[in-house]
Every structure is written in structure tokens, then in C-alpha cells.
Amino acid sequence: MKHELAFNLIGKQLDWSDAQFAGEFRELQLMIDHKYDAYQGFQPATRFHVALLNWLSQFAKLADRQTAYRLIKERLIFVSQREMHHLVSLxxxxxxxxxxxxxxxxxxxxxxxxxxxxxxxxxxxxxxxxxxxxxxxxxxxxxxxxxxxxxxxxxxxxxxxxxxxxxxxxxxxxxxxxxxxxxxxxxxxxxxxxxxxxxxxxxxxxxxxxxxxxxxxxxxxxxxxxxxxxxxxxxxxxxxxxxxxxxxxxxxxxxxxxxxxxxxxxxxxxxxxxxxSYVLPQDIVVSDKDPDVDLVTLLRTWYDKKIEDKHTGKDIWFGYKQCGLPLVLEHNTPNNSVALLWAASEQEGTPQMKPLFARRKRHSSNG
Structure with a gap:
């Protein structure tokens, strides 16, 4: 799918006006070019804008799509390979x-x-x-x-x-x-x-x-x-x-x-x-006390319990051990991140969760 078409469809999903579309397009394209397209969990030839379109399409309500997009735009921390190598150098x-x-x-x-x-x-x-x-x-x-x-x-x-x-x-x-x-x-x-x-x-x-x-x-x-x-x-x-x-x-x-x-x-x-090398600040964490009430509600309600297993434990809408991290690493997404970013439901899952940054299970146990 061409990125122009994908962006037009994303704009319709989020009900952007023409003025909004121009501003959002510039900001999103910047992050895609410098970070998101480099995610190693994408399938060959897959681009972020296609993953975003598929991810947003799982939500029937406009308000939920807007809340989910706000998580990506305002809260997501994406650590690129260059940034990780800088941490290694420290x-x-x-x-x-x-x-x-x-x-x-x-x-x-x-x-x-x-x-x-x-x-x-x-x-x-x-x-x-x-x-x-x-x-x-x-x-x-x-x-x-x-x-x-x-x-x-x-x-x-x-x-x-x-x-x-x-x-x-x-x-x-x-x-x-x-x-x-x-x-x-x-x-x-x-x-x-x-x-x-x-x-x-x-x-x-x-x-x-x-x-x-x-x-x-x-x-x-x-x-x-x-x-x-x-x-x-x-x-x-x-x-x-x-x-x-x-x-x-x-x-x-x-x-x-x-x-x-x-x-x-x-x-x-x-x-x-x-x-x-670096400790993430506590104020990035999403929890029940988060001022974004709509985000907390979405994370809790758009959650399929069938994604849980003996390693993750129960109720991991805020991630493993309820860490509540809006975090993606270029090579993988930690299971400590909020489940909405990485969880993928089986066919019978309710609701049918789709990942934006699909997670590869590098470890079979704890995060």
C-alpha cells in the first residue's frame, strides 16, 4: 500500500480535518522516517503506516481510535538502535x-x-x-x-x-x-x-x-x-x-x-x-492514577485475557508486573509495555487485539 493512501485512510479513521491532516502528516512522517519503520518486528516489506492503519481499525469507536493514537503521538518512547548503542557506549x-x-x-x-x-x-x-x-x-x-x-x-x-x-x-x-x-x-x-x-x-x-x-x-x-x-x-x-x-x-x-x-x-x-546507563523516569508510567482517564479505560477494556499465560501472569493490560511502560525497543517490544502496543489475540479472542509493534518472545519467562 502506498503511504499516501495509507495516510488518507488513517486521517479518515481519526476524523482529521484538512488542516489537522497537514500537521499530523508532517509530525508522523518524521517519526516514521527516523524511527518507527526501523522496527525489526515488522514482516519483510511491511511499513509502519500500514501497521498503524490495521491497528486503529480494531477499534469500532472514533473516541477509542483517537485515544489510541494519542498514546502513540504523546506517550510512546521508541528506542532506536543508535540510541541503544549510545547507552552501550556509556x-x-x-x-x-x-x-x-x-x-x-x-x-x-x-x-x-x-x-x-x-x-x-x-x-x-x-x-x-x-x-x-x-x-x-x-x-x-x-x-x-x-x-x-x-x-x-x-x-x-x-x-x-x-x-x-x-x-x-x-x-x-x-x-x-x-x-x-x-x-x-x-x-x-x-x-x-x-x-x-x-x-x-x-x-x-x-x-x-x-x-x-x-x-x-x-x-x-x-x-x-x-x-x-x-x-x-x-x-x-x-x-x-x-x-x-x-x-x-x-x-x-x-x-x-x-x-x-x-x-x-x-x-x-x-x-x-x-x-x-539510563533509568526511565517514573512519570512516563501508565497506571490507574494516570490523568488520561480515557487511556486507562481503553487499556483495561480493550483487553483479551487469552493473551495471558503462566509466564506473564494475570491482568497484564499495563504489561507484565503492571509496569505500565509505553516503551518499544527497535529490536522488540518488552512485555512490560502496555499490552495494547504488542498483544495479539488468537482467532477466538474477545476483543480481537491487534499489535502495532508485534512482540517476539525472546525469553520464555519473566521481564
């Missing part, structure tokens, strides 16, 4: 600042002194060499991180996935030993003192760490169980797990910090630290 400076702060505490000196103190600089350089970067998912952009930090981080310090085989651990430790020997005889063992666990986005924090059915679950619990016995071997006995997300909701940040503290007390061994 990771190393953040990690470095935290490493320097730890060094200042370790050497009992003010932070600014570590910039000139020879012992601090030498110790910080050693810490950099003994840091391992591990991706927690295929969306962690660990390859992008490596390219941004070429010359600072070696290939032998980067692992794409957190399930690391015994042979891989031996290779990592062997390469670390060689690297330490290249800069001269060192008394320090070839052990990693920091493992930086990296992921792209967290909306609720529950995929990272959660208390469920009387036990700790999530990526951190799995990593602890798989690698706690490596402390004193490939890892130092006081190894720090530095968890970094490129993007997070405020709810996820709060939940992760709370649950990590409880987990560290229940399962001692590793130390923990969390950082984020």
Missing part, C-alpha cells in the same frame, strides 16, 4: 567510575587522589585486567561494547553468554595468566576479581533476581549456583558481580537493589553492585 565510563571509587575505599584515600597516586593507578590497571565482561542475554550488545572499547578490553575478557563451560573457564584463566605475565612478574593470581554481567533492558527486575515459590530464581541465582565454587580458583574469594543494564525502569532499579541485598544475605560469597 557503560565503560560508569564501570570505570565505580572501579575507581572501590579503589579509593580499598586504599583508604580520597577519590581525587587516585587520579595521581602511583599505587592507586597500578592497582586500578590490575583490576581492569582482572575484570570479565559477560552477556546475560542475546540483547546485551556485548559485541558493540567490545568494539567501543577496543584497546581497553581484550577479546579474552568478553564472553557472550553467562553459561560458561569448564573448558572456557580454563581458557579465560590461561589468557589472563599470559596477560599478567606480559606486563612483568606479578604476585597476584590469575583470577578475575570483577565479573561484569551485562544486559540490555529490565522492566521489572524479576528476570535478574526474584524470590519465587520459596527459593531464589533468576539470572543472578543461576550464576551464583553455577560459579560459587570457582571463588578461590578462576575467581577471587571476594569476587564482585557488577550488574549493568543499558536501560531500566525505575521500578526495576528499586526491585533489583532490594532483592540483591536480600539474596546476598541468604547466599553469601560474592559481593554485588548495580549500575545503569
Amino acid at each position: 557503560m565503560m565510563p560508569i564501570v570505570e567510575r565505580h572501579a575507581r571509587s572501590r579503589m579509593a575505599r580499598l586504599l583508604n584515600m580520597p577519590l581525587y587522589v587516585t587520579l595521581q597516586d602511583g599505587a592507586a593507578c597500578s592497582r586500578l590497571d590490575l583490576m581492569r585486567r582482572r575484570t570479565l565482561y559477560v552477556g546475560l542475554s542475546d540483547g546485551a550488545r556485548i559485541d558493540v561494547f567490545r568494539r567501543y572499547n577496543e584497546g581497553q578490553v581484550s577479546n579474552e575478557q568478553v564472553v557472550a553468554f553467562s553459561e560458561i563451560s569448564e573448558d572456557k573457564w580454563e581458557d579465560l584463566q590461561s589468557e589472563l595468566r599470559k596477560n599478567l605475565m606480559e606486563v612483568g612478574p606479578r604476585r597476584e593470581a590469575a583470577q578475575f576479581e570483577v565479573v561484569c554481567l551485562v544486559d540490555d533492558f529490565t522492566g521489572s527486575g524479576s528476570s535478574l533476581i526474584r524470590w519465587e515459590n520459596g527459593q531464589w530464581k533468576g539470572k543472578i541465582a543461576k550464576f551464583h549456583k553455577a560459579n560459587d565454587h570457582r571463588r578461590g580458583k578462576a575467581l577471587t574469594t571476594d569476587c564482585l558481580l557488577h550488574i549493568h543494564h543499558h536501560l531500566a525502569s525505575r521500578q526495576a532499579k528499586t526491585q533489583i537493589e532490594h532483592d540483591l541485598q536480600a539474596f546476598s544475605q541468604a547466599c553469601p560469597g560474592f559481593a554485588y553492585e548495580t549500575t545503569f
Whole structure:
């Protein structure tokens, strides 16, 4: 379908006047060109204006179509690939600042002194060499991180996935030993003192760490169980797990910090630290208290309970864990986003929900 025809049909769906059409067309076309058409969840040759037309057509009432369009125009946050890569580029400076702060505490000196103190600089350089970067998912952009930090981080310090085989651990430790020997005889063992666990986005924090059915679950619990016995071997006995997300909701940040503290007390061994390239502000969240009453009503009423499964839980019109995010990432839409953006009903669904940004289930569980 040609975009001129699609826009004319969209204008009719929304009852735009000629004056409205001209203004709305310019604004919408700008976002389509720079962001929306790049969504990777679209089928080949599919364009956003066609998806928008199909999405609006599910609503019989004009008021509902206008409310839905207002969600896209005024509330939607679309993170492009370039923006996500920028968040990835912010990771190393953040990690470095935290490493320097730890060094200042370790050497009992003010932070600014570590910039000139020879012992601090030498110790910080050693810490950099003994840091391992591990991706927690295929969306962690660990390859992008490596390219941004070429010359600072070696290939032998980067692992794409957190399930690391015994042979891989031996290779990592062997390469670390060689690297330490290249800069001269060192008394320090070839052990990693920091493992930086990296992921792209967290909306609720529950995929990272959660208390469920009387036990700790999530990526951190799995990593602890798989690698706690490596402390004193490939890892130092006081190894720090530095968890970094490129993007997070405020709810996820709060939940992760709370649950990590409880987990560290229940399962001692590793130390923990969390950082984020960017935390979304709380005022973007859609909830029952939202001033846009029409939007809240639409999200609650235009909802098919058959989209729920054992992983999402019930009543997810505001998204998984009721996160209420009006968020789309270029490669996928999180299930923490409001369901109206991504939910697709089966044929017998009532109402028949159609997605604007169809979601691919990258994970089989929590968001």
C-alpha cells in the first residue's frame, strides 16, 4: 500500500480535518522516517503506516481510535538502535567510575587522589585486567561494547553468554595468566576479581533476581549456583558481580537493589553492585492514577485475557508486573509495555487485539 493512501485512510479513521491532516502528516512522517519503520518486528516489506492503519481499525469507536493514537503521538518512547548503542557506549565510563571509587575505599584515600597516586593507578590497571565482561542475554550488545572499547578490553575478557563451560573457564584463566605475565612478574593470581554481567533492558527486575515459590530464581541465582565454587580458583574469594543494564525502569532499579541485598544475605560469597546507563523516569508510567482517564479505560477494556499465560501472569493490560511502560525497543517490544502496543489475540479472542509493534518472545519467562 502506498503511504499516501495509507495516510488518507488513517486521517479518515481519526476524523482529521484538512488542516489537522497537514500537521499530523508532517509530525508522523518524521517519526516514521527516523524511527518507527526501523522496527525489526515488522514482516519483510511491511511499513509502519500500514501497521498503524490495521491497528486503529480494531477499534469500532472514533473516541477509542483517537485515544489510541494519542498514546502513540504523546506517550510512546521508541528506542532506536543508535540510541541503544549510545547507552552501550556509556557503560565503560560508569564501570570505570565505580572501579575507581572501590579503589579509593580499598586504599583508604580520597577519590581525587587516585587520579595521581602511583599505587592507586597500578592497582586500578590490575583490576581492569582482572575484570570479565559477560552477556546475560542475546540483547546485551556485548559485541558493540567490545568494539567501543577496543584497546581497553581484550577479546579474552568478553564472553557472550553467562553459561560458561569448564573448558572456557580454563581458557579465560590461561589468557589472563599470559596477560599478567606480559606486563612483568606479578604476585597476584590469575583470577578475575570483577565479573561484569551485562544486559540490555529490565522492566521489572524479576528476570535478574526474584524470590519465587520459596527459593531464589533468576539470572543472578543461576550464576551464583553455577560459579560459587570457582571463588578461590578462576575467581577471587571476594569476587564482585557488577550488574549493568543499558536501560531500566525505575521500578526495576528499586526491585533489583532490594532483592540483591536480600539474596546476598541468604547466599553469601560474592559481593554485588548495580549500575545503569539510563533509568526511565517514573512519570512516563501508565497506571490507574494516570490523568488520561480515557487511556486507562481503553487499556483495561480493550483487553483479551487469552493473551495471558503462566509466564506473564494475570491482568497484564499495563504489561507484565503492571509496569505500565509505553516503551518499544527497535529490536522488540518488552512485555512490560502496555499490552495494547504488542498483544495479539488468537482467532477466538474477545476483543480481537491487534499489535502495532508485534512482540517476539525472546525469553520464555519473566521481564
